[in-house]
Amino acid sequence: MPANLKLGMNLGFAINKYVEPHVWARIVAEEMGVKNIQFVADLLNVFLPDEIIQEQVELIQKNTSKYGLEVTSTFTSAFTRVNHFMHPDAKQRKVWLEWFKKFAKVSREMGAHCTGSHFGILTFADYDDAARREHMISEGIKNWNELSWYARDLGMTCLMFEPMSIPREMANTVEDTKELLQRLNENAGVPFKICLDVGHAPHPNDRDPYRWVRELGKDSPIIHIQQTELNHSRHWPFTEEYNRQGIILGEPLLQAIEESGLEEAELVFEIGHREAWGTEFRIIADHAESVQYWRQFVKD
Template structure:
């Protein structure tokens, strides 16, 4: 069965934060029925009652538009932080608790998958081998904690997103494959990857390893969900798929689908558009570009 086309609603941050508004845009303007909810669109800092109220509003808005939230994912705010690799232990624990609240929200909305960016080393910690190793071991313990928590809550997957920076572990195919063996030892929700086609651009990797399709082939059996963005391969662009970006971009639907078809035991169930238009871009143009991206992937996927 072909993967489901879905969209991360992080594009709506600051512009269309109301669930009723972004749900209507996804269903009516974009023509997509499957949503990945970005944590940038919710407030995890309040009480349990506040969290439940947000979940109820999101469920109602999605039901009204005939769409579903299949997963919940960390957003730009989380990616801007060190999270589970923060230099301060208190901040690492705060990140752990934040993601547990995200899992609670995920359950309340009815999604079965939670995931995101798990951490970034500070420069000082990354350059200290002993400190780097100690934090890596602690990070694995925190991820195992999250997997257990997610499993007890009834989730199917906890996804860890590989990143394009050496300090943002894991950021190479070898590191990902090494982690996969550790995932098998974790109890609870299945721990897997969310591969992003724009993240194969770590500049210190050999050029052959900066091929997004090589990553897709190597990790498809470990990635039930794949993030889609247009990129020139030289940076983590998160461009929309427009005529302009497609003319210089290296991500194409046929190549993605062909790679998955040839991959051994692909586990990919969702292809999720994750595009971040510039905040200064004109609002209607943003919608036009995202809508054209959705049409592009539907047309190419169905051809």
């Protein structure tokens, strides 16, 4: 039986460009044509004062309701791509645990049923020392597990981590991802799942994006989709121009999903535009064309 798939939009495209909830909500609903939202922390960093957070959450609730959108998940993004649970300073790890708890609470207020991030990032000093490396990974697992019990009390269904591009950022091979997922789930309050990204297959021995989906798709309720070249993570749009160059296409991706045993998932657009004259004014149009391409395969 084919997987039940929906399209979603990661709001990374809106960071510093379309930050107002009434602006990005209208763009996603009316110009891009997507209903499901993956909200990103860089649009509302919970380090901000509580009164500002509450005001913004109310605006987000008002405008997602107005435009028929649903915040199904939340995630960290470009500016929150930091060491967090594997920071070498224990005091800062503690601060980030409280940050993630607050972000999870705010996520639930927006309507999200799960939240996630990269697992954590090792410094070179910690990565190069085998004993220290394992200690820091254990610290990361401990903090994620504590967060998972907090997420359970909030009513979330799962937590997610994203396999990344280099060993210091964790889970950069299929085997490492499976091992980390198993370790996280040994003492979890809610299940840990994976947020696959079809561009994150950079290891020299593991560069087939479709293999990642075939082997890990069943544990990935959200898959980030981007157009890319082999050996890169370009975050290109699915426009005619880039589809001629790229390796991510609808038919083989859906085939890999079916072979994985995945039953239900969101394919979430994570498309990036560099700050340049050639791309700055194409953001909305490129997203709209990307959605149009994928509507051939996903009819939600």
